[in-house]
Amino acid sequence: MKIAIAADHGGFELKEQIKAAFSEPGIELVDLGTDSTESVDYPLFGRKCAEYVASGQAERGIVICRSGIGVSIAANKVHGIRCALVAGDEYARLASEHNHANMIAFGGGFTSPEDALRYIKIWLETPWGSGRHDRRVAELDEM
Numbered sequence: 001m002k003i004a005i006a007a008d009h010g011g012f013e014l015k016e017q018i019k020a021a022f023s024e025p026g027i028e029l030v031d032l033g034t035d036s037t038e039s040v041d042y043p044l045f046g047r048k049c050a051e052y053v054a055s056g057q058a059e060r061g062i063v064i065c066r067s068g069i070g071v072s073i074a075a076n077k078v079h080g081i082r083c084a085l086v087a088g089d090e091y092a093r094l095a096s097e098h099n100h101a102n103m104i105a106f107g108g109g110f111t112s113p114e115d116a117l118r119y120i121k122i123w124l125e126t127p128w129g130s131g132r133h134d135r136r137v138a139e140l141d142e143m
Contacts, residue, residue: 004058006032006049008042008071011064011108018062018116024124030058046074046083046105053102054080061103062120068107075103082140087111092119096126100137 007015012034022029032048034040042065049071053061061083063071068085075083083103084095087110095101104123106116 001027001060002030002058003027004030004032004049004052004061005063006034006045006061006071007064007108008034008040008045008066009037010042010066011068011071011106012037014064014106014108014111014113014116017113018120021113021117022120024121027124042070043074046071047078050075050078050081050083050103054078059102060124062106063103064106064108064111066107066109068105068110072103072105075105080141082137086119086123089119089122092122093126096123097129098133099140100128100133 005015019029046063049061049063052058063075065071072083072085075081081103082099082101083105084099084101086092086095086104095104
């Protein structure tokens with residue numbers, strides 16, 4: 001499985017920490033930038049990662065800015081993307097189980113590397129709940 005990861009300057013440090021510590025067998029992280037803490041525009045990186053996932057080049061994506069809000073909004077502008085802002089274990093679980101999120105977002109100013117890695121693991125390991133959620137996710141995908 002490929003997971004794309006991208007961040008603006010506010011999420012750069014967390015992105016690098018995730019990359020350094022990530023060790024899930026059979027999963028490749030694809031870094032789509034940015035490459036420094038020099039100021040860049042978060043919509044560009046949220047969109048870049050979302051388009052990468054939507055095109056099928058990666059199965060899932062992770063985006064990071066200072067709050068996680070801006071990149072999640074940008075990612076959700078791309079058709080076929082369901083990006084959830086994750087700020088806790090239950091958010092990570094529900095993003096997968098209820099919302100079938102193919103992307104998650106973190107706030108680099110609010111999320112520790114340890115928490116981010118735990119949230120990623122929960123998101124990846126929680127199965128899609130299907131059933132009663134199918135209709136709602138289909139409605140999202142039609143938007």
